[in-house]
Amino acid sequence: MDVQGIKxxxxxxxxxxxxxxxxxxxxxxxxxxxxxxxxxxxxxxxEIFPQIIHQFSxxxxxxxxxxxxxxxxxxxxxxxxFGHEKGSFTGAHESRKGYFEVADGGxxxxxxxxxxxxxxxxxxxxxxxxxxxxxxxxSKAQKTNVRVVAATNVDIPKAIQESKFREDLFYRLNTVPxxxxxxxxxxxxxxxxxxxxxxxxxxxxxxxxxxxxEEAVKVLETYDWPGNIRQLKNITEQISIIEKQRVIDVYTxxxxxxxxxxxxxxxxxxxxxxSSTFSSEREILYKILFELKADVNDLKKLVLGVMQSGVSAxxxxxxxxxxxxxxxxxxxxxxxxxxxVKPFDVKKPREANIQDTEEIMEESLSIQDxxxxxxxxxxxxxxxxxxxxxxxxxISERTLYRKIKEYELE
Ligand SMILES: Nc1ncnc2c1ncn2[C@@H]1O[C@H](COP(=O)(O)OP(=O)(O)O)[C@@H](O)[C@H]1O
Ligand SMILES: [Mg+2]
Numbered sequence: 001m002d003v004q005g006i007k008x009x010x011x012x013x014x015x016x017x018x019x020x021x022x023x024x025x026x027x028x029x030x031x032x033x034x035x036x037x038x039x040x041x042x043x044x045x046x047e048i049f050p051q052i053i054h055q056f057s058x059x060x061x062x063x064x065x066x067x068x069x070x071x072x073x074x075x076x077x078x079x080x081x082f083g084h085e086k087g088s089f090t091g092a093h094e095s096r097k098g099y100f101e102v103a104d105g106g107x108x109x110x111x112x113x114x115x116x117x118x119x120x121x122x123x124x125x126x127x128x129x130x131x132x133x134x135x136x137x138x139s140k141a142q143k144t145n146v147r148v149v150a151a152t153n154v155d156i157p158k159a160i161q162e163s164k165f166r167e168d169l170f171y172r173l174n175t176v177p178x179x180x181x182x183x184x185x186x187x188x189x190x191x192x193x194x195x196x197x198x199x200x201x202x203x204x205x206x207x208x209x210x211x212x213x214e215e216a217v218k219v220l221e222t223y224d225w226p227g228n229i230r231q232l233k234n235i236t237e238q239i240s241i242i243e244k245q246r247v248i249d250v251y252t253x254x255x256x257x258x259x260x261x262x263x264x265x266x267x268x269x270x271x272x273x274x275s276s277t278f279s280s281e282r283e284i285l286y287k288i289l290f291e292l293k294a295d296v297n298d299l300k301k302l303v304l305g306v307m308q309s310g311v312s313a314x315x316x317x318x319x320x321x322x323x324x325x326x327x328x329x330x331x332x333x334x335x336x337x338x339x340x341v342k343p344f345d346v347k348k349p350r351e352a353n354i355q356d357t358e359e360i361m362e363e364s365l366s367i368q369d370x371x372x373x374x375x376x377x378x379x380x381x382x383x384x385x386x387x388x389x390x391x392x393x394x395i396s397e398r399t400l401y402r403k404i405k406e407y408e409l410e
Contacts, residue, residue: 001056003027010048013196014189018181023052029176030056035128037113037173038151040180043230049178050109050149059147062106065099070112077120079136082127088137100133100144107147113173114154114165124148125169148173183225183232190221193229197236208246210239215250223257289367297399372407375400379409 003023006012012023029036030053038046047066054064072080079089083098099108110116116124127133128148132141150173159165183190194212202209212220225231235256239248254260374393382388390400404410 001027006052010052012045012048013193014186015192016181016186016189018179019186019189022049022178022180025176025178026052027056029053031058033147034175035147035173036149036176036178037170038149038178038180039156040153041182041228042153043228044180044182045229046151046153046180047109047111049180050107050151053149054107054109054147057107057147059106063103064107064109065103066109066111067099068111070115072115077116078123081120082123082133082135084136085138088135092137095135098133098135100127100146101135101142103146104144105146107149110148110150112152112154113150114152114156114159118164118166121166121169125166125172128169128172183228184223187221190225190232191217193232194220194236197233198240201237201240205240207240210236210243210246210248212248212253213250216248216253219250219253219257219260223260226259293367371403372409375403375407375409 001009003020006023006027007014012019026036026049036050036053038049040046050066051064054060067081069077078084079092079096079098081098081100083096083101084092086092086095110124123133127144127146131143131145133144134141154165156165156170156174160167160170183193191212198209198211227234239252239256243252245252375389378389378392379386382392386400386404387397390397393400395403
């Protein structure tokens with residue numbers, strides 16, 4: 001069977017080169033008895049690979065046992081994997097077979113293998129090297145014929161340095177390494193996966209499938225996906241169930257994407273504004289920083305308010321409702337296109353050259369000083385009259401009051 005056939009049989013979606021390579025390695029290594037170590041971030045689809053390997057091996061009629069090493073209760077992993085004799089520890093009323101005994105002639109998948117305690121790692125190395133193991137509380141070595149496939153999202157070389165993982169075991173497990181790429185690398189697969197999940201959930205919940213408008217597809221493809229395919233699947237399910245409309249726009253989608261970052265910030269500005277002089281680039285950065293800061297402050301206020309009163313979005317005061325809409329319904333794009341700088345106008349920078357990003361960072365650190373200076377000047381000009389100063393600064397009197405307190409300007 002070729003890679004496409006395997007994808008079909010195991011319900012694997014995607015055409016990314018790295019994914020195809022991983023499947024191809026699994027296919028080629030399957031008929032051998034070599035140990036395989038599957039690495040990749042959480043949610044990338046590692047769990048299907050040991051199944052492929054088992055199914056395409058001569059062991060396919062033998063047992064396939066998947067063990068989540070991270071879920072074994074502390075202190076019991078030796079007994080779980082290798083069994084124990086009656087009376088070998090308190091509570092061991094009966095003798096018990098371990099997975100390596102049960103899976104004789106088959107395959108064991110050790111998921112999250114880096115979670116195994118060091119003492120168990122020693123036993124595991126032994127069974128891999130000699131095919132021999134000893135039940136807890138026994139002195140007799142027993143033979144087993146098991147193929148081991150392991151998976152981890154842990155950086156094992158680092159775990160070795162920190163003495164949490166045995167180097168010799170790593171080399172033994174890693175005879176054939178298979179790396180599973182993160183979702184954000186598989187850009188052309190993201191929408192394919194979304195459509196597949198949307199269809200699956202539509203069928204499961206007996207409702208029309210959701211789809212995305214054009215702009216939403218772009219956002220889907222530029223998002224970072226820290227939780228990878230698992231996260232994409234969960235979000236697709238949430239939207240399918242919660243949203244009433246079936247065509248999902250960009251604003252709705254973004255509400256389901258935590259920490260969504262506009263990664264092409266300069267593209268938010270009109271083409272006329274992106275003159276390539278350094279001073280205007282600096283202005284763009286200022287603008288972004290100011291707006292970011294304002295957003296964060298608004299968010300803090302909003303969250304605090306909600307936490308204190310436990311209100312829902314509909315019950316917010318008018319001003320907070322406005323903030324909520326701006327932040328979550330996406331109106332912030334229009335704000336950026338108007339090119340007004342809030343809360344304060346940025347004066348033209350002094351020097352005309354920016355050599356590198358460090359200098360930009362330094363400048364951004366002094367924003368607070370500039371803000372204080374501007375507030376002081378406005379208050380001076382209006383003889384301490386807050387309403388007038390706030391008007392000049394383009395912020396609400398409430399915000400000014402808060403800033404005066406914050407910077408102790410009284
Ligand atoms: N290429 C893919 N096509 C379809 N579904 C996938 C794909 N990769 C992963 N999944 C699904 O994503 C979820 C997470 O996969 P899983 O193997 O549990 O991730 P991992 O073990 O790497 O954390 C599972 O529901 C799995 O079926
Ligand atoms: Mg997993």
